[in-house]
Amino acid sequence: MxxxxxxxxxxxxxxxxxxxxxxxxxxxxxxxxxQRWRGQGFGLPENGVGSVGSGGARLVGFLLDLAIAGLVTSLFMPIDLQNPAAMQSYNLWAGLVWAVLSAVPVSFFGFTPGMAAVGVRVARLDGASMVGVWRAVVRAVLSFLIIPAAIRNIDGRSWADRVTGTVVIRMR
Incomplete structure (x- = not known):
């Protein structure tokens, strides 16, 4: 029946x-x-190399990338806190530097400088070795919007991960 x-x-x-x-x-x-641990459904280990990266590591990596983008921008543009127009231009350029810093290394290597510093990287769920340009760009855009990158599901994957078929895993 x-x-x-x-x-x-x-x-x-x-x-x-x-x-x-x-x-x-x-x-x-x-x-x-x-499900007993994050990533179990994808066959990822409970802890150690290859396990799902923590939210704290992702946040620290993001903040490090923002700081690096600001430092790189300051090499080419002066910081003038008394001039709002100059600071607006500085912030625009720093945002563009962050976008390049977020998309280019991820597409080819799977991590940004900030992610490398905290020991996490982006991996594709289909097992391909490179994340690829379109996935990296979509991840950068959704990270720029903050909320899609901050809300995660039971597997620790953000909206950016689910849209692009990726997961952030530990490198060490």
């Missing part, structure tokens, strides 16, 4: 499945499928 259909549409279960345990996604209801 077929089982009764769920009391809610299937897309609701898929959408809330990442956020609400026991919402019809199977996680939390079947002891064999219960």
């Amino acid at each position: 077929p089982s009764a259909p769920p009391a809610y549409p299937g897309w609701v279960a898929r959408w809330t499945g990442e956020w609400l345990p026991g919402s019809g996604d199977g996680i939390g209801t079947d002891p064999e499928r219960e």
Whole structure:
């Protein structure tokens, strides 16, 4: 005899499945499928090299990248705190330097200078060795918006990770 259909549409279960345990996604209801650590569903280890990077490491890496972008910009533009127009121009250039610093190294190497300093990198879930330009650019744009990069699911993946099919993992 077929089982009764769920009391809610299937897309609701898929959408809330990442956020609400026991919402019809199977996680939390079947002891064999219960997720015990971030990244377990992707076959990532619980800790050590290759495990999902922590939110703290991601934040510190982001802040280091912002500081590096500011320092690089200050090599080419003077900082004049008394001149709002000059500071607006400085901030625009620092933002552009950050965007390049966030997209170019990630597309080829999988990490920014700040990420390398804290020991995390971006990896593709399909196993490809390079993140690629379009994924790196989308990640940089979503990181610029802050909120999509800050909200994470049970696997520790941000919206930027889910849109691009990536995950931030530990290098050491």
